[in-house]
Amino acid sequence: MNQAVSAFGAEASPREFLMTQADFDRIVRIAHETTGIVLSDHKKEMVYSRLARRIRRCRMSSFAEYLAVIGKDPDETNEFVNALTTNLTSFFRENHHFEHMLATSLPELAKRNAGTRKLRVWSCAASTGEEPYSIAMMLKEFGFDRSWDVKLLATDLDSAVLDTARKGIYNEDRVRGMDPKWRDKYLTRGADGQWSANADIRSLVSFKRLNVLEKWPMKGQFDIVFCRNIVIYFDKDTQRVLFDRIANQMAKDAWLYIGHSETLHRVTERFEGHGQTVYRKIK
Ligand SMILES: C[S@@+](CC[C@H](N)C(=O)[O-])C[C@H]1O[C@@H](n2cnc3c(N)ncnc32)[C@H](O)[C@@H]1O
Missing domain, CATH: 1.10.155.10 (Chemotaxis receptor methyltransferase CheR, N-terminal domain)
Structure with a gap:
């Protein structure tokens, strides 16, 4: 083994590999x-x-x-x-967003889109799938009938987390803390103790690899975007460009949910705040 000392400083312990x-x-x-x-x-x-x-x-x-x-x-x-990449996530993380969906954004969009009967949702940093499956549970729970065309696009840059997300199978510790009401309705516990996402929520979600900094293939506009706990890793200029592009990809008055330690203040004026980390596109 190479016992080279890294560039961490004099007090650093010997390292397996040299990193200058x-x-x-x-x-x-x-x-x-x-x-x-x-x-x-x-x-x-x-x-x-x-x-x-x-x-x-x-x-x-x-x-x-x-x-x-x-x-x-x-x-x-x-x-x-x-x-x-840092992939930390959980089912119903920042639960108030899911409550807001059920109480406010979905009822409003159901009225607004009653003519087209189409709803498009994007989770742009889907990680291992807990976020998009939680969204899918709310879409199901709201109860759009069969005449509606409801789709949820779930993307991430990291191909490994997307593999997990596509499988939709979670250990007991991943579902711990989740309201049993949603867990028992939308996940099924197998003989091995693992929980898998039921077909009704899976059928709503398409997982695709997408780097949000690159060109986006999506043509249509979204009614709801979840962009949570990703821009904290970006500098302000990158955030400005990203939120501008997200706004361009959203329908008029569409809803945006961001992470608890993120803000649009001094980043973009294309959204107006509607409570804790909930925004609506205004221009
Ligand atoms: C901390 S997780 C957040 C997961 C989920 N949105 C949540 O709030 O629980 C951040 C995710 O952003 C993804 N990510 C980082 N940079 C990205 C980029 N340029 N394009 C797309 N996804 C990216 C990471 O792979 C990671 O899965």
């Missing part, structure tokens, strides 16, 4: 360019441990050797991106 400041700076640059994620110096430890796993798996001996393949080998570049 130049390596870290390069990682920061690539991560920003490809994902929008800003990695500050205090993320060094996190970056080290996440990428060390990949370096070990690739049977390489340094960050420099590993970084030489990033950008050249598409599979490993994908793994690099997957390793740097």
Whole structure:
């Protein structure tokens, strides 16, 4: 094992792989360019441990050797991106958004779209699927009848989390804390103790890989967008461009839900606030 000392400082313990400041700076640059994620110096430890796993798996001996393949080998570049994303999520995270859907946005959209009988929802950082499945539960719960065409697009940059999301199977600890009323209605517990999403909610969701910084293939406009706990990793300029593009992709008066530590203040004026992290498109 290479016992090289990393560039973390004199007090740092010996490291398995050498990561110099130049390596870290390069990682920061690539991560920003490809994902929008800003990695500050205090993320060094996190970056080290996440990428060390990949370096070990690739049977390489340094960050420099590993970084030489990033950008050249598409599979490993994908793994690099997957390793740097933070995928924390849960069913009904920030539950007030789901309550708002049932009480306000869905009843209003049901009236507004009564002519077209079409509803489009986008979860743009779907992670392992708990968020889009929670949305799908609310869509089902609201009870659009068969004459309605209701679709939920769930996207994420990270291909690994999307694989989990598509499977729709969760351990007991992933559903702990979820209201049993929703859990027992929309998930089924298998003999192995795992919970799987029922067909009625699965059928509403399409999972697709999409980097929100790149070109979007979607043609139509959305009535509801969940863009939660993703822009916290982006700088303000990236947030400005993203929310402008999101507004362009939303119908008039459409609803936007953002994460608890995110804000549109000094980012965009195209939305107006309707309570805690709930917005409506105004222009
Ligand atoms: C912390 S999770 C949030 C999940 C969910 N929205 C929630 O609030 O529970 C952030 C997600 O954003 C995704 N992400 C990061 N950068 C992205 C990008 N440029 N395009 C699309 N997704 C991205 C990550 O892969 C990760 O799954």
